[in-house]
Amino acid sequence: MDTVVARLGLVVVDASLNLLASNPEATQILTYPDQPESGHLLEALVIKRIRSRLGDRKSLTQAGFVGEFVSARRTYLCRSFPLNLAFNGHESRDPTTVLILERKRNGASTVEEISKRFGLTRREHETVQLLFQGLTSKEIAERMSISANTVKAFIRLVMIKMNVSTRSGIVGKIVEPRS
Numbered sequence: 001m002d003t004v005v006a007r008l009g010l011v012v013v014d015a016s017l018n019l020l021a022s023n024p025e026a027t028q029i030l031t032y033p034d035q036p037e038s039g040h041l042l043e044a045l046v047i048k049r050i051r052s053r054l055g056d057r058k059s060l061t062q063a064g065f066v067g068e069f070v071s072a073r074r075t076y077l078c079r080s081f082p083l084n085l086a087f088n089g090h091e092s093r094d095p096t097t098v099l100i101l102e103r104k105r106n107g108a109s110t111v112e113e114i115s116k117r118f119g120l121t122r123r124e125h126e127t128v129q130l131l132f133q134g135l136t137s138k139e140i141a142e143r144m145s146i147s148a149n150t151v152k153a154f155i156r157l158v159m160i161k162m163n164v165s166t167r168s169g170i171v172g173k174i175v176e177p178r179s
Contacts, residue, residue: 009076009101011050012083019047020096029101032071054078054099067111067129068104075104079133114174118161127154132171 009026013019022030027042030049053069068077083096111132115125123144130140137155141148155167162173 009099011046011099011101013050013097013099015095015097017047017051019043019050022046026099026101029071029076050099077102077104081134111174114162118158118173120158120161124154124158124161127151128158128170128174131155131167132174 007025008023009029010021010023011019011026011030012021027046030046030053031042034045053071068075070076079100079102081098081100083098111125111129114120114128120128126144127140130143135143137148137151140151144151155170158170159165159167162170164170164173
């Protein structure tokens, strides 16, 4: 039996959520069911959908992106990663963000469902959300305005509650199908 490989949508945006780059999968996910011809109309539609479906107008920082959204009766996970561009040894002043759009597998849990199922506190939940976005303990600490040691303590408590022994085990509990 052939397995279907899920293709990831990849979008790069600036701080104002202007489109810098995207792959065809992201364009298809964001524009469905509309399929304008390529060019300015397509780019304008992609930007409009990013701002309306993914971006939180109150906070256009990385934390301001939704975790999931629905397109064509399919649920997609949206993960965001800051991209610190450096040119000639100087870091760019304009933050750039990479968004990864991935179709949610049937039965996969959300961070909210996991938090309820395992009785996570609000701060543990916040830590797991940032961990799921691929951030390091240091990056999570900066976002949460706490020390890296406190983040590590939260992660250890979450691992105990979830009965896993690694950070990837936590993420695995989120993406595994529920039985």
